[in-house]
Amino acid sequence: MxxxxxxxxxxxxxxxxxxxxxxxxxxxxxxxxxxxxxxxxxxxxxxxxxxxxxxxxxxxxxxxxxxxxxxxxxxxxxxxxxxxxxxxxxxxxxxxxxxxxxxxxxxxxxxxxxxxxxxxxxxxxxxxxxxxxxxxxxxxxxxxxxxxxxxxxxxxxxxxxxxxxLERLALKDLERLAQRAEKELDRTLPLDGPAREALLEMADGDGRALLNLIEQVAAWKVKDKLNTDALSKRLMKRAAKYDKSGDEHYNLISALHKSVRGSDPDATLYWFARMLEGGEDPRYLARRITRMAVEDIGLADPQAQAVCLQSWETYERLGSPEGELALAQALVYLALAPKSNAAYAGYKAARASAKKTGSEPPPKHILNAPTSLMSDQGYGAGYQYDHDAEDGFSGQDYFPETMKRPVLYAPVERGFERELKRRLDYFTKLRLKRNE
Structure with a gap:
């Protein structure tokens, strides 16, 4: 049984x-x-x-x-x-x-x-x-x-x-499989060299798909070997593996993001094209591109965020496929822009610090005192108006009185953030001088 x-x-x-x-x-x-x-x-x-x-x-x-x-x-x-x-x-x-x-x-x-x-x-x-x-x-x-x-x-x-x-079959593996198929069929595929390579690429690493394609090609009755154009007319190209809600979606957006971060415009354009060919929504890409500008370029190039928003708006006005060119231009700009995640890192550090310190109140000297009771409690007492101070900088401490002053934002020596670092260093020296 x-x-x-x-x-x-x-x-x-x-x-x-x-x-x-x-x-x-x-x-x-x-x-x-x-x-x-x-x-x-x-x-x-x-x-x-x-x-x-x-x-x-x-x-x-x-x-x-x-x-x-x-x-x-x-x-x-x-x-x-x-x-x-x-x-x-x-x-x-x-x-x-x-x-x-x-x-x-x-x-x-x-x-x-x-x-x-x-x-x-x-x-x-x-x-x-x-x-x-x-x-x-x-x-x-x-x-x-x-x-x-x-x-x-x-x-x-x-x-x-x-x-x-288990990995996608490489072209050399697919060629071995094709040769094994030809031996089983007792005939050579009627394709010239480039067309044969195109057939292997159509399988997209899938051995079963390749054998199905070979079975179709082997059944054709043709006198001469077919070139790539003739093969393409007779066979529909197999759609690339891409699931907009699955692993391939996250793998490819990760590849795109890291190519931008790695300042490689060629790889950036390639992964962008791969996602579009897979049917990805350009609006999703526009949002992710803007996120890249905020996270990885930051204040090293403040213009980057504006470029992304403008490309997003351009796509909304033009639609596909012309609008996708605007997104491609934004990606190239991001790939070649100076990189800094200093503001992003500072923001995360600030969130962690805020969570740790809980409900610590601001120091009283920076609190407003709209009532006499609040004034009696010391609200606003000792506040120094920065515009009246030398160099327009008082150097007062604005953190809670029980909290040691942290360093959250550490700009890098790249792009526009180099100028911000110069300013920050200047204010740090003034603060030390005013608090001596």
Whole structure:
């Protein structure tokens, strides 16, 4: 009797048509292309298999990089019964049946490798349901997710598993896969060199997508090799992987922000374009660009914030795609502007200090005294009007009387803030002189 979630129905005849991706599915871990960082002799899985001790695993990576294949081959390597489920289609009743079947299998002397695709789609209660069966050895869990496990999986599941990151296939890996496909098809793809490279790039690091594309191209009946233009007309370019609410969104905005901070206009424009190509809302980018000006340029170039606001307004007036050029110009300006986070750091330090000192009142000499009672209490007594002081600076202390004067704002020697530092140093010297 077939186990639950084994392949249902009658065996498929060898003569039945099979997709190229299925025909080329590796039969051993040594046939897997790419992922040396987890499969190599000194890599985590290589070490586990060599020692004969395989732990529960979470595979984190984009689609089409071999998560399911590697899990199935791990079961073969360790003589574990392989069961595959998807979190999208599996509920609690089905999970109970899986666990019961695994218990019976264990009593009969065989372990179970349970592969859970899209494991992040299980809720907390469902994820908690795996724990006792992982702990008593009923199952060895291998989960697959395209989302960051740190945010999507329970800490308890993560603590009992090792997270392995699977990466997009590099062009050299995709070329090896293409050559393997040509051998299986017994024909060479009808593409010239640049077109072949363009085909690999269309896959965007996804091996399964590449094999699907190759299957289409191989079916074309053409006399001569196609160039890149001809290929583009016959094939739609695969959309780049980008989820406006997921990891890719945060990864790319982080790359954009750090490129600006690192004063690299070329990288800045590249990540800006990547986000636009992925369908990002330019208004979100306009807001983030303005934030960059406030956080990372600050008073080193006070004009930067105005440039960002003007580019934002220009986008609102022009719309896409012309308005996006204004945002691009603002980004180039920010990338090349002098950088300072001194005001930002000072603001955070001030917030921390305000939280620590609680309800300390201002010193009485800077309090107004609109009533005689307040005047009797010393409000305003001893206040020195700065415009009447020498150099227009009294040097009085404006912090609470019980608080030691802190240094919160420390300007840098860059851009306009160099001038602000000169002024601050000047006032510091005057303050020391007035309080001698």
């Amino acid at each position: 077939a186990d639950l979630f084994d392949t249902p129905g009658e065996p498929v005849p060898d003569t039945a048509p099979r997709p190229l991706a299925d025909r080329l599915r590796p039969r051993s871990l040594t046939e897997v292309i790419g992922q040396d960082q987890v499969l190599g002799p000194e890599a985590p899985l290589g070490v586990m298999l060599a020692s004969g001790s395989l732990s529960s695993l979470i595979f984190w990576g984009p689609p089409g990089v071999g998560k399911t294949t590697i899990a199935r081959l791990l079961a073969d390597e360790t003589n574990l019964h392989f069961i595959q489920i998807s979190a999208i289609f599996t509920g609690v009743p089905e999970l109970r049946k899986v666990f019961e079947a695994a218990k019976i299998r264990r009593q009969n002397g065989q372990g179970t490798l349970l592969f859970v695709d899209e494991i992040h789609r299980f809720n907390k209660a469902q994820q908690d349901g795996f724990l006792p069966h992982m702990e008593d050895g009923t199952i060895l869990l291998v989960g697959a997710t395209t989302e960051n496990p740190s945010f999507e999986l329970n800490a308890a599941v993560l603590s009992r598993s090792q997270v392995l990151v």
